[in-house]
Amino acid sequence: MSDKIVLTLPDGKSVEHPAGIIALDAARAIGPKLAEAAIAAKLDGQFIDLRATIPHSGKLEIVTLKSPDAAEVYRHSMAHILAEAVRKLFPDAQFGIGPTIENGFYYDFLLSRSLTTEDLEIVEKEMKAIIAAKEPFSYALLTKAEAMETFRKLNQPLKLELIGEIPDEKVSVYTQGEFADLCRGPHLPHSGVIKHFKLLSVAGAYWRGDEKKPMLQRIYGTAFATKEELDAYMNMLEEAKKRDHRKLGKELDLFSVHEEVGPGLVFWHPKGARIRHIIESFWKEQHFRNGYEMVYTPHIGRAWLWETSGHLGFYKDSMYSPMKIDEFDYFIKPMNCPFHIMIYKTQNRSYRDLPLRWAELGTVYRYEKSGVLHGLLRVRGFTQDDAHILCTPEQIESEISEVLRFSLSIWRAFGFEKVKAYLATRPEKAVGEPTRWDQAIESLKRAVDKEGLECEIDEGGGAFYGPKIDLKIKDAIGREWQMTTIQFDFNEPERFDMTYIGADGEKHRPYMVHRALLGSLERFFGVLLEHHGGAMPTWLAPVQVIILPISDKHIDYAKKVEDGFRRAGIRVNTDFRSDKIGYKIRAAQLMKIPFMVVLGDEEANAGTITVRKRSGENMPGLSLEAFVKGEEWKKESC
RNA sequence: GCCGGCGUAGCUCAGUGGUAGAGCAGCUGAUUCGUAAUCAGCAGGUCGUAGGUUCAAUCCCUAUCGCCGGCUCCA
The missing domain is CATH 3.40.50.800 (Anticodon-binding domain)
Known part of the structure; x- marks a missing residue:
């Protein structure tokens, strides 16, 4: 091991330090002012604490409150301050985890009683006291055995569980005031750095996100470096409340849902229906112009269909119970694809027939758990703007490109300019030949590149039957919504034994792509309403x-x-x-x-x-x- | 499905162990007016539903349904 390390600074300069130097000293060597402003450091893009030794040579970056990454650090520290406050108020509290999230942080607790919103104010007051006390965050690197001992003494079984699963030899423990926590860090120098925070809500959350594990109580909060930023964020939340599509739906007399009829089943009032009609007309016209044909298919189908498609095997729990007609079980459709496949199979298909692009505004019903229903955004009966593309392997790339391009043109037409792609690749359990997966993923990637879309890759996040691209759009107040989905399906063509005759006179398996651009009309309508705050552009306004x-x-x-x-x-x-x-x-x-x-x-x-x-x-x-x-x-x- | 909160007129909300109120909307009348609320009157609720406690329940308890905030899930 060398006794020196070399650090490359953001300006490109390299500096040499003795091995074992802590990040704060490295910062001091750059400049005393910087060291004073520092709240954390980053080595090769990874956060390290100012009090931690720099483990090896690399690119060093000093994080100050002005850095783009600062929020991650101070919100994390704020979560610890929250936990300390809770510990003061509930000495027997057990602590789960307390990470930062987009726009804020949370901490999960196991408490002797349920928290109410009134408790939030009391906790906030306690936090303010901790902030005023400027308690230093102390940093200690312990062996796992030492850490186990520490948290056993503190009676923190949840922490013991976490320590047990950390692969490293040593773990870091941060302490501020009376509160010690297992934590990767980094943390602020002391608890008084950030004063602008707000606790937002209490909610239940399963320990480690597992519904079989006990439910903890979660407190959500947010924090910002300046009052202005905090105010702007709180205003954004206010604005979101004003734009809530459920509220607008009532005020503008657009839609309703009725307990007597069933939750998650939407009634479109004349004005809402008028908007929907305009959307649908536009959608159909665009599809015809872009090489699609329309099909219409039934709302129910015999068990045979759903057994063959595999839906009864995989999704029975979220399908509505069958009704018996002439001794046969009929299911309400949760998807349109098997019906489109039935149309495909009415003829021997030639490679000359492909690609086929069949679209349908297909109304489907899915049993969604009661707790997940949400206005128009999550419902039990909805109309997908569905289409299936059936093509040859040679055509797949241009087809995917075309779908993406088409999708973006639709989003622009509805006033959404900011679109981001998420590509999900092969999961562990998957059907279909790996070569097909690879080809599909490659064509998805190239299509995204061609459109110049920003893209995140979700490794292993695809469905078992194929990879997919989801598009998320950004609305007028900066919220992201997942809307479009473009999914390969290696499962159903197999199960239904779909074929076409190639130029070689042999039978081949076609590629099948499911895609919904708007997603569902209900959900899209909800998002559209919130985007425009109810003030629909004139072409969509029910009354112009x-x-x-x-x-x-x-x-x-x-x-x-x-x-x-x-x-x-x-x-x-x-x-x-x-x-x-x-x-x-x-x-x-x-x-x-x-x-x-x-x-x-x-x-x-x-x-x-x-x-x-x-x-x-x-x-x-x-x-x-x-x-x-x-x-x-x-x-x-x- | 799970945790917590909520459920009173079409809407927004007040209220109490002795079976309910306001504003807006609606209706009727007056007013005929120039850029975000004219005045008056009328009508409107088995207080989500079902049990229980009580002399008496909208209020307290239990169950249930629905909604809200999350968690899990989302083909």
Whole structure:
């Protein structure tokens, strides 16, 4: 072992230090100010604690509060502060884990009683005291036996379980104040560095995420380096609440769900249905233009079909119980694919017939556990914008490329520009020849590259029957939603013995790709609503224009104008109530109607209209024709 | 499914061991008005459901259904 290590700094310079130097001293050697600002270090991209010895040569980076990685460090420390506070309030508490997550942190506890939201305030107060005390985080590297002894004394069986599973010889233990915790670190120098935090919620969570293990109580919180950032985050949460599609659905009279009928079953009201109709029409037109054919298939099918497809074997628990018809068991469909396969098998297919692209807005029903239902985002009956592509091995790459390209064009049309891909590869248990898997994964990768999409690879995350690409979109307030899925299927073509005759006159197995672009119409509608905050772009708005007569004197003129809009193919309503104009505007504004047309003496006399946009901006004295042909309308309505 | 919370009028919510209230929306009337709420009146609820405790339950207890926040799951 060498007695020196060489550290490369971010500016490219290399420095030499004696082996055994701690990160803080390495920082000090760079500059005393940096050492003061430092909260952690990174060696070759891995976090290490300032108090830890630098184990080997490599690229060294000093993390300060201004670093992009800083949040990970201080939120983790905040989780420890949370745990310390809980320990003070519940001396017999047992501690689970307390990691950082996107936008925050949590800690899991086993407590003698259930926490309430009132408890959060008490815990927060305790945390503030710990922050004010500026307790140093002390760092110790212990052997596993020593650590076991420590946590046995502290009566922390959950920690013992964790230590038992760590492969390393030594483990690090951090202590601040009265609280010691097994932890990889790194941590802040002391508990007073970050003051801007908020505890957000309490929830149950299985120990180690295993539903067979006991349920712990989890406290979620968030923390930021500055008050401004914390406020901005809290505002974002507020904004998300305002945009909640369940709330908007009620306010805008778009959809409902009824306990008497069944949870997770959606009723589309006229305005919601109108939006859905526009989405569906657009979707169908786009599919025809992009080389798809439509098919329609039944809602139920005999057990034979689901036995053959394998669904009864793999997903019986989430399929609705069969109904008996003429002595046969019929199941409500949880997927459309077996039906599309039946169509495929009505003929001998030639390689000349391929690719086949068959799309269907297919309504399926799946039994989802009661606790997972959520507005329109997780339901039991939903319509997939499904399609199946059947092609030869030679065609697969261009087909995948084409699906991706098509998908992105659809997302842009609906106003989503930020899309990210997630590629899931072969899991341990998988059907299908490995060469097919490899080819499929390669073509997925190349397609993603070709579209210049950012892509994360989920190694081993594919379904047993094939690899897949999922697309996540980012909404107006920065939240990601998983929507599109493009999945290979090596299972069903086999099970249904699908074939085509190749140029060689021999039978071959076609490739089968399932894809849903929007996912389900219900879920997509929910996301779309939240993205737009209910203020749908004009082309999707159920009511595009509302006519607001100033007084009853103007009703005749209003009717005339309404008729003009209707003949121009515009979705128009008139508010005939004898209320004041302010009242009508408020009502229209709350319904988020894109254009209000205010009609009074001025307009009736001149034969014009005054348009008030949803933004509040006014466009006075236009003719109806000029407005409908004008930029404003065009910009908003297509 | 699991943990915790919640369930009162169409909506948002107040309330109490002695069988219920407000605002908005709705309806009727008056008002005829120029850019986010005109005034008045009327009507509207077996307090999620089923048991139990009690002289008496919307309130306390139990079960159940649903919703909400998470966990697990999501072909």
